[in-house]
Amino acid sequence: MVRSASPSPQGTAGTPAPATSTLSVRGVHKSYGHHRVLRGADLELPPGCLGGVVGENGAGKSTLLRILAGQLSPDRGEVAYAGRLGYCPQHTVLNPSFTVEQHLRFFQVAYDLPDLALAHELMDLLSFAGYRRHRVGSLSGGTRQKLNLTLALMHDPPLLLLDEPYQGFDWETYERFWELSARLRDRGRSVLVVSHIAFDTTRFDRLWRLEQGRPVPASTGAGEGR
Numbered sequence: 001m002v003r004s005a006s007p008s009p010q011g012t013a014g015t016p017a018p019a020t021s022t023l024s025v026r027g028v029h030k031s032y033g034h035h036r037v038l039r040g041a042d043l044e045l046p047p048g049c050l051g052g053v054v055g056e057n058g059a060g061k062s063t064l065l066r067i068l069a070g071q072l073s074p075d076r077g078e079v080a081y082a083g084r085l086g087y088c089p090q091h092t093v094l095n096p097s098f099t100v101e102q103h104l105r106f107f108q109v110a111y112d113l114p115d116l117a118l119a120h121e122l123m124d125l126l127s128f129a130g131y132r133r134h135r136v137g138s139l140s141g142g143t144r145q146k147l148n149l150t151l152a153l154m155h156d157p158p159l160l161l162l163d164e165p166y167q168g169f170d171w172e173t174y175e176r177f178w179e180l181s182a183r184l185r186d187r188g189r190s191v192l193v194v195s196h197i198a199f200d201t202t203r204f205d206r207l208w209r210l211e212q213g214r215p216v217p218a219s220t221g222a223g224e225g226r
């Protein structure tokens, strides 16, 4: 049973997660037909923590994140989180006919934001403010991903679920991404990054390796702090 998960981009508050956690996942199972992908996944993410879930292609990372974001129902298990969430899906759901600015306006309405100040700040930080009037269909993959990420972050939610968020980024933008994530973490946000790339694990406060359908705690290589 899912006690709390939001299908909408803005998220909704559901059953609160335990006081010590922003996100609490208990015993989540998911199969596609006979293919058992998640087999009792447990995970706790406290406030102000930058967490990572790594695993091989097909391990079930996106399935887990889609369940956490409320896009997919688990067969059983519980997901609870406090407040809104921001979800950056692996595959962008952008409309190629609309401009970057039009996307921001749509999400401003969806999130019920008074202005786009944070969105514009994120665009400056990710160096794509110059594309504001460009149609999404004309953008490079990396720039589309910058927009994808901005749409997930622009309402400053307490919980961020980011699926392969730096795919297509050049090195400078990749570094900016980590600076931004660390800044969010330092402001008390909980950030969960899913990636098949496991070489930069020292960036994380907590790390799990998704193996045989379960996130297994792993060393970040930097000493566990949070």
Ligand SMILES: Nc1ncnc2c1ncn2[C@@H]1O[C@H](COP(=O)(O)OP(=O)(O)OP(=O)(O)O)[C@@H](O)[C@H]1O
Pocket (backbone or CB within 6 Å): 032, 037, 055, 056, 057, 058, 059, 060, 061, 062, 063, 064, 090, 195, 196
């Ligand atoms: N809608 C679906 N129907 C059937 N099988 C699916 C579906 N979605 C995913 N799968 C299968 O479930 C398994 C896990 O897929 P998932 O996309 O969650 O893995 P992943 O760890 O995110 O992989 P990647 O690193 O390649 O993105 C894979 O074997 C995939 O083929």
